[in-house]
Amino acid sequence: MNAAAIAGRVRVAGQWLQSWRRLRRHPPALVALALLGLVVLLALLVPLVSPYDFATPNWDELYQPPGRQHWLGTDGLGRDLLVRVMWGCRISLLVGIAASLVSVVIGVLWGATAGYAGGGTDSAMMRIVDILYAVPFIPLVIVLTVLFGRSFLLVFVAIGAVSWLDIARIVRGQTLSLKNREFIDAARALGLSSTTMIVRHVVPNLLGIVIIYATLTVPTVILFEAFLSFLGLGVHAPLASLGTLIAEGAKHMKAHPYLLTIPAVFLTLIVCSFSFLGDGLRDALDPRQQR
Amino acid sequence: MLKFLAGRLALAVPTMLVIATLAFGLLHATPGGPFDTAKRMPPEIQRSIEAKYHLDEPVWRQYLRYLGDLAHGDFGPSFQYRNTSVNELIRSGLPVDAVIGSLALLAAMLVGGCVGTVAALRRNRWLDHGPMFLAVLGISIPVFVTGPLLILVFAVQLHWLPSGDWRWGEIRYLLLPVTALALPYVAYVARVARGAAIEVFASPFILTARAKGLPTRTVVLRHALRPVLLPLVSFLGPAFASVLTGSIVIESVFGLPGIGKYFLTGAINRDYTLVVGITVLYGALIIAFNLLADLCYAWLDPRVRLQS
Numbered sequence: 001m002n003a004a005a006i007a008g009r010v011r012v013a014g015q016w017l018q019s020w021r022r023l024r025r026h027p028p029a030l031v032a033l034a035l036l037g038l039v040v041l042l043a044l045l046v047p048l049v050s051p052y053d054f055a056t057p058n059w060d061e062l063y064q065p066p067g068r069q070h071w072l073g074t075d076g077l078g079r080d081l082l083v084r085v086m087w088g089c090r091i092s093l094l095v096g097i098a099a100s101l102v103s104v105v106i107g108v109l110w111g112a113t114a115g116y117a118g119g120g121t122d123s124a125m126m127r128i129v130d131i132l133y134a135v136p137f138i139p140l141v142i143v144l145t146v147l148f149g150r151s152f153l154l155v156f157v158a159i160g161a162v163s164w165l166d167i168a169r170i171v172r173g174q175t176l177s178l179k180n181r182e183f184i185d186a187a188r189a190l191g192l193s194s195t196t197m198i199v200r201h202v203v204p205n206l207l208g209i210v211i212i213y214a215t216l217t218v219p220t221v222i223l224f225e226a227f228l229s230f231l232g233l234g235v236h237a238p239l240a241s242l243g244t245l246i247a248e249g250a251k252h253m254k255a256h257p258y259l260l261t262i263p264a265v266f267l268t269l270i271v272c273s274f275s276f277l278g279d280g281l282r283d284a285l286d287p288r289q290q291r
Numbered sequence: 292m293l294k295f296l297a298g299r300l301a302l303a304v305p306t307m308l309v310i311a312t313l314a315f316g317l318l319h320a321t322p323g324g325p326f327d328t329a330k331r332m333p334p335e336i337q338r339s340i341e342a343k344y345h346l347d348e349p350v351w352r353q354y355l356r357y358l359g360d361l362a363h364g365d366f367g368p369s370f371q372y373r374n375t376s377v378n379e380l381i382r383s384g385l386p387v388d389a390v391i392g393s394l395a396l397l398a399a400m401l402v403g404g405c406v407g408t409v410a411a412l413r414r415n416r417w418l419d420h421g422p423m424f425l426a427v428l429g430i431s432i433p434v435f436v437t438g439p440l441l442i443l444v445f446a447v448q449l450h451w452l453p454s455g456d457w458r459w460g461e462i463r464y465l466l467l468p469v470t471a472l473a474l475p476y477v478a479y480v481a482r483v484a485r486g487a488a489i490e491v492f493a494s495p496f497i498l499t500a501r502a503k504g505l506p507t508r509t510v511v512l513r514h515a516l517r518p519v520l521l522p523l524v525s526f527l528g529p530a531f532a533s534v535l536t537g538s539i540v541i542e543s544v545f546g547l548p549g550i551g552k553y554f555l556t557g558a559i560n561r562d563y564t565l566v567v568g569i570t571v572l573y574g575a576l577i578i579a580f581n582l583l584a585d586l587c588y589a590w591l592d593p594r595v596r597l598q599s
Contacts, residue, residue, distance in 0.1 A: 131306045136573035146558040223433050230435040250439040264436040271431035
């Protein structure tokens with residue numbers, strides 16, 4: 001291993017360690033991280049441990065308020081709300097993370113290609129992004145879900161395809177500025193191969209900003225899925241995402257407000273945590289953008 | 292300036308074409324026509340209805356005919372609401388959305404701008420941390436949660452305001468939907484304004500103004516206000532678009548007669564012309580407002596050169 005590669009490795013390790021130290025000085029982000037961990041754990045474990053099922057109606061226990069039998073009460077079909085809300089968290093988190101991954105992959109590939117290629121390719125690709133920015137996607141997604149049925153996969157793909165535009169723009173800008181930086185020139189002058197250069201120098205510098213925006217995409221995606229579910233265009237009954245539960249709760253809120261407030265609290269908790277975590281990561285991973 | 296406008300309009304035309312083609316193609320690619328009802332119509336009646344709406348022609352003829360009509364500002368007849376044109380439906384629904392949306396954005400700019408500026412002036416103190424924490428909450432709580440909650444508190448429990456419905460000229464009917472729609476934008480504007488204000492307050496010309504001994508009020512209003520407004524203006528263009536789509540939810544929560552309601556029922560009933568028409572309208576409004584925001588930006592900041 002030559003000196004340059006060792007220098008590269010040391011730099012990268014130091015960078016991540018420093019980021020972690022900066023994140024640790026950011027209490028809201030740490031609290032958010034802990035809360036998210038807790039919600040994920042609950043969402044995974046509760047449906048396994050609970051004696052109740054999310055789908056089976058129980059006609060003897062309709063609209064039970066929160067109590068010892070059912071910690072969060074039951075809904076209009078006597079189903080345990082705790083289990084249903086935890087299933088809702090599972091679905092919302094799954095959709096949020098999977099669709100964010102789709103959009104990050106598309107966005108990074110598109111942006112990096114445009115930024116790296118430059119010239120005519122760059123401006124053509126960015127013109128396409130400009131045009132897509134003006135397309136009213138939410139109406140189109142609504143039409144899509146209405147027309148092709150409410151398939152889970154479609155919701156992923158639709159949301160992922162909608163939310164990559166911002167990431168593409170950011171990654172392109174970052175790639176453009178990286179291309180002309182001194183340390184890239186220095187690395188090239190030291191004779192590093194282009195693969196090593198990309199892995200050691202370009203990717204770590206892109207990775208921070210990609211992680212930040214991925215974290216910030218997750219809550220918007222979760223909200224978007226909840227929005228579709230609220231309009232009745234999300235997952236099929238008896239399965240319910242948090243949006244479906246909120247829509248159901250809103251219908252019965254006059255007599256049974258807990259049916260609305262409990263899923264709303266969990267949705268807010270998840271979305272807020274991702275937002276705070278994203279803010280913390282922005283400070284930790286992108287020190288140039290000081291507050 | 293003129294060159295910039297021409298360039299933007301030149302981009303707007305293909306964009307509109309893409310939107311119209313996407314919407315038209317999607318609706319025609321799917322099985323089930325608007326007149327495939329459960330009870331079968333006599334074939335000759337079905338044929339004559341389809342002939343009336345030109346559904347018997349090949350798709351490319353329908354597409355060209357539709358684009359031709361669009362170019363004249365004619366969205367065609369609605370399939371679902373017989374004897375009503377899409378233009379008429381839009382004309383009856385859009386004013387509702389325009390009133391709610393513009394009031395919500397106005398509230399967002401005023402309240403959010405003030406909160407953000409104050410937070411920047413009191414940086415890292417409780418008047419900064421408190422509102423900014425609330426702002427993240429405000430961005431994270433979706434409209435379809437705040438809407439029902441507002442109804443629950445102010446209509447069901449306190450009986451102060453009506454829980455929905457719409458009457459022209461009555462402010463009572465506006466308060467809850469506008470509040471619900473405005474909250475996330477208030478929060479967002481407050482965050483953006485805080486960031487901009489912190490940057491502006493740190494810049495040399497503010498230091499000069501302070502060094503001259505000007506009172507804080509004059510420094511903020513006379514010198515800092517304009518540069519703080521700048522990032523908010525560029526936010527207004529996209530915000531307008533999301534206010535429009537956000538109002539789909541507001542309309543269904545509060546039972547308002549806006550175009551979002553027509554859009555949803557149209558999509559479910561395969562009302563081709565209505566859905567394509569509203570989608571195209573959304574697109575046109577987004578383009579128009581982004582352009583307007585860019586023009587305002589250049590007007591507020593003389594350093595900006597408009598380039599196409």
